[in-house]
Amino acid sequence: MTVSPYGPHAVLLRFADEPGEDALRRRLALIADIERHPPPGLIEYVPGFVTLLLRFDPSQSHQIARAGGEILERLASAVPKHLPDGPIKTIPVVYDGEDLTTLADAKALSPPDVVRLHSAPIYHVQLIGFSPGFPYLGELDPILHTPRRATPRVRVAAGSVAIGGEHTGIYSVDSPGGWHIIGRTHVRMFDEACAATAAAPADAFFLRPGDRVRFVPVEATKA
Amino acid sequence: MNADALVVVRPGLGATFQDDGRPGLARFGVPPGGAMDAHASACANRLLGNRPDAAVIEVLLQGARFEACREIAIAVTGADAQGNVPLWRRHVVGAGTSIEFPASRDGLWIYIAVEGGFDAPRYFGSASVYPRGRIGRPLTAGDVLKHIVSGPTSPRIDDGSTIQPRDYSHPPAIRIWRGPQWHLFEPADHHALLQQDWAVSPSSDRVGYRLDGPQLGARVAPIPSQPVLIGSIQIPPSGQPIVTMRDGPTVGGYPTIGLVDPEDLSWLAQCRPGMTVRFQSAE
Numbered sequence: 363m364t365v366s367p368y369g370p371h372a373v374l375l376r377f378a379d380e381p382g383e384d385a386l387r388r389r390l391a392l393i394a395d396i397e398r399h400p401p402p403g404l405i406e407y408v409p410g411f412v413t414l415l416l417r418f419d420p421s422q423s424h425q426i427a428r429a430g431g432e433i434l435e436r437l438a439s440a441v442p443k444h445l446p447d448g449p450i451k452t453i454p455v456v457y458d459g460e461d462l463t464t465l466a467d468a469k470a471l472s473p474p475d476v477v478r479l480h481s482a483p484i485y486h487v488q489l490i491g492f493s494p495g496f497p498y499l500g501e502l503d504p505i506l507h508t509p510r511r512a513t514p515r516v517r518v519a520a521g522s523v524a525i526g527g528e529h530t531g532i533y534s535v536d537s538p539g540g541w542h543i544i545g546r547t548h549v550r551m552f553d554e555a556c557a558a559t560a561a562a563p564a565d566a567f568f569l570r571p572g573d574r575v576r577f578v579p580v581e582a583t584k585a
Numbered sequence: 586m587n588a589d590a591l592v593v594v595r596p597g598l599g600a601t602f603q604d605d606g607r608p609g610l611a612r613f614g615v616p617p618g619g620a621m622d623a624h625a626s627a628c629a630n631r632l633l634g635n636r637p638d639a640a641v642i643e644v645l646l647q648g649a650r651f652e653a654c655r656e657i658a659i660a661v662t663g664a665d666a667q668g669n670v671p672l673w674r675r676h677v678v679g680a681g682t683s684i685e686f687p688a689s690r691d692g693l694w695i696y697i698a699v700e701g702g703f704d705a706p707r708y709f710g711s712a713s714v715y716p717r718g719r720i721g722r723p724l725t726a727g728d729v730l731k732h733i734v735s736g737p738t739s740p741r742i743d744d745g746s747t748i749q750p751r752d753y754s755h756p757p758a759i760r761i762w763r764g765p766q767w768h769l770f771e772p773a774d775h776h777a778l779l780q781q782d783w784a785v786s787p788s789s790d791r792v793g794y795r796l797d798g799p800q801l802g803a804r805v806a807p808i809p810s811q812p813v814l815i816g817s818i819q820i821p822p823s824g825q826p827i828v829t830m831r832d833g834p835t836v837g838g839y840p841t842i843g844l845v846d847p848e849d850l851s852w853l854a855q856c857r858p859g860m861t862v863r864f865q866s867a868e
Binding site for chain 1: 608609610611612613614615706707708709717718719720762763764765809810811812814816834835836841844846847867
């Protein structure tokens with residue numbers, strides 16, 4: 363575990379060597395620790411797969427290396443052996459995405475097999491990025507790992523449920539995208555209207571770092 | 586209280602409301618946004634006695650045209666597009682006056698402030714428009730832009746004096762810090778980054794500026810996606826650096842060799858494609 367300076371007002375904590383369950387446990391423990399004991403002057407924290415950014419108020423950034431070191435020390439003594447049982451958010455999915463058949467064929471599976479494998483796990487929000495509220499969810503069954511499309515689509519609709527590399531995710535806004543679309547949901551990851559009115563910014567997002575997700579297959583009429 | 590200030594006759598190559606952005610939402614995938622040239626934007630507000638974070642219009646290069654709805658004080662700063670309004674000073678325009686930017690000469694981004702500040706829609710408390718994330722929308726022809734009618738909140742600069750303009754054709758060497766993956770690169774890469782000339786690529790926008798020059802980090806592999814600060818100098822497999830700008834992704838998988846000093850990012854932002862920039866160590 364290391365603390366790297368990242369410009370005059372931030373540090374990057376590296377808490378694991380590679381993504382996976384151990385990294386997830388450590389990330390969740392770090393987030394919980396920072397939420398409980400935010401270091402003085404902290405403006406925001408941003409999780410990555412094996413790193414975590416701490417960004418400080420420029421007027422209070424002289425102690426940032428020490429703050430980062432203290433957080434990692436607490437982590438070393440307090441990594442839980444099991445993943446925490448946080449609440450699970452359910453997302454209904456109509457599995458009729460335009461890449462479902464191609465992806466199934468490439469794996470020598472039937473589309474219902476892909477649906478079964480995709481909707482079986484309880485996923486963790488690994489990180490949120492790419493666009494507002496877009497979750498990278500894991501662990502995806504290794505059979506379903508699929509490199510991104512060679513040519514991204516110009517427009518992927520918000521609500522598209524997709525697979526990219528070792529992750530699955532949900533497009534949060536209409537945007538270009540290179541993931542394989544296997545389904546769609548009416549649940550919105552980012553409520554654009556809420557951005558104009560929300561008292562707490564987090565209210566505009568369906569998921570946050572540390573949340574868990576379960577996909578539930580439904581018929582077209584119900585989503 | 587608000588009142589009509591300007592009408593958008595045409596937005597040219599692009600015009601959006603901006604302010605000092607919405608930092609603090611990166612963990613939800615929302616970049617900080619804000620004016621690309623924060624210095625010029627702040628100066629435009631200062632000339633009018635506006636709050637430093639009042640909304641301004643950010644205009645890309647040439648082609649945009651506005652019309653004043655009433656007699657109103659404005660301040661235009663940033664890039665020089667041969668407009669009909671004097672730059673870097675408070676200027677009163679009469680009702681019906683056209684404000685236009687026919688031919689870009691120097692810099693990329695123009696800032697227009699009005700007295701009181703524009704009364705722009707706010708998302709997460711900021712007027713900064715982030716079209717790629719569907720936060721707000723660019724200005725279009727026919728938009729009527731209102732301003733907040735109130736006295737200045739701080740002393741305005743209305744004695745005809747100007748703020749010293751920046752010469753965007755001759756930026757200083759841009760200060761950079763070591764990034765989290767600095768140590769993965771060879772000394773030759775560090776040397777090239779700090780000593781060579783870098784040309785701003787035409788494929789540069791509010792998301793990122795690409796730099797053409799010597800190839801860096803031939804043996805440095807992509808990394809698991811990590812948080813990315815604006816100003817980060819990332820090295821993709823092509824070896825040509827990408828500097829993350831204000832609408833850039835909040836996470837990324839390219840190793841980050843350096844970080845442009847936050848104070849100097851506004852200089853880089855105004856560098857036109859083809860211009861040469863140099864870096865120097867901030868440490």
